[in-house]
Amino acid sequence: MADAIAPDAFRARFPTFASVADAVVAGALAEAAPRVGAGWPAAEAALGRMLHAAHTLTLDGQGGPEAELARAGALDLKALRSGTLHIERRDPAPDAAPGTLGLTSYGRRFHEVVRRNSPGVAVV
Secondary structure, eight states, rough: OOOOOOHHHHHHOOGGGGTTTTHHHHHHHHGGGGSSSSTTTHHHHHHHHHHHHHHHHHHTSSSSSHHHHHHOOOOTTTETTTTTTTTEOOOOOOTTTTTTTGGHHHHHHHHHHHHHHOOOOOOO
């Protein structure tokens, strides 16, 4: 079982979530736990859990400026003009993180941690 991460420790690492309630942070940390490999070094596992929790909270509209974009459904915007409204969404990069991970800075960082700590696949 993964070591518990206290909401205060999470907020110390990611102060943009200072106003998020303990129960909400604890829930995001619990949701992140199964996404971290059992064989990861402890420091990488803790970082991975916190990054995934921050990603989830951001998608849920909690936290700082990225969360404001999430609440507006605008995390994937490339351009936005106001006069005669013009909205342009980003095309996913070929090496983009899977699922929603590419939508937040936390998700992209989590994906890097996953890649660092997951064994490569060899095709024979």
